[in-house]
Amino acid sequence: MRPVIEVAGLRKTYGSGPTAVHALRGLDLTVSTGDYLAIMGASGSGKSTLLNLIGCLDVPTEGRYRLDGIDVGSLNERQLSLLRNRKIGFVFQSYNLVPRTTALSNVELPLVYAGVGRRERRERALAALELVGLTDRAGHRPTELSGGQQQRVAVARALVNSPAIVLADEPTGNLDSASTSDMLAVFDRLNALGRTIVVITHEDEVTRHAARVVRVSDGRIVSDTYSAWAVR
Ligand SMILES: Nc1ncnc2c1ncn2[C@@H]1O[C@H](COP(=O)(O)OP(=O)(O)OP(=O)(O)O)[C@@H](O)[C@H]1O
Ligand SMILES: [Mg+2]
Numbered sequence: 101m102r103p104v105i106e107v108a109g110l111r112k113t114y115g116s117g118p119t120a121v122h123a124l125r126g127l128d129l130t131v132s133t134g135d136y137l138a139i140m141g142a143s144g145s146g147k148s149t150l151l152n153l154i155g156c157l158d159v160p161t162e163g164r165y166r167l168d169g170i171d172v173g174s175l176n177e178r179q180l181s182l183l184r185n186r187k188i189g190f191v192f193q194s195y196n197l198v199p200r201t202t203a204l205s206n207v208e209l210p211l212v213y214a215g216v217g218r219r220e221r222r223e224r225a226l227a228a229l230e231l232v233g234l235t236d237r238a239g240h241r242p243t244e245l246s247g248g249q250q251q252r253v254a255v256a257r258a259l260v261n262s263p264a265i266v267l268a269d270e271p272t273g274n275l276d277s278a279s280t281s282d283m284l285a286v287f288d289r290l291n292a293l294g295r296t297i298v299v300i301t302h303e304d305e306v307t308r309h310a311a312r313v314v315r316v317s318d319g320r321i322v323s324d325t326y327s328a329w330a331v332r
Pocket of ligand 1: 144
């Protein structure tokens, strides 16, 4: 399989001098197209830092990163945000939806930034909402939806521009077990459709769905295993 994420010697240091925090201390990771990867590790071990670098939300202090064959280090701010918009779908623990507008408009948002026309926007956003099982809630605002439904809107938004990879930082952290199962079913479906998924989690139920589990400790990968038990 073609590698979609290639990270080598990645370091991230926040601040400098005696108060510097070495969040990543030389990390190598290759993720193939269609992989379903769970990242685990203690609080403060560097998981979100890693995901933010993979998602082009931040730049490393040192090291190399190729996203879908593109050397990210050589890009300027504008090129980086273009790449992010085209290749990455992000899901956060706190949903991060725009509160005063409908589910449909929230899902359309990345397409607005990408300059897609109104009609195509609507069609693609509805298709994404259908994929997460929320067609009947398209006209509702986030406050009129449950936490699990809001998170599925966030997933639809992450998918709507057909990103090469979906990155999720503790997406089920605020969800009850029924909503967690719904969410995981959506990720399974996406992965079956060929999407690459990288998800940070503390929950065994989530790692059971992933094909591969990477453990991070103190800014380094300490184990990387393929699961024979992945629920698929
Ligand atoms: N913007 C920042 N400025 C300074 N230090 C930071 C910043 N972001 C993260 N850190 C530090 O870097 C280290 C790694 O943080 P990170 O958020 O990547 O951990 P994490 O593994 O995601 O933890 P958690 O499970 O609690 O979310 C921590 O020591 C944290 O305090
Ligand atoms: Mg984190």
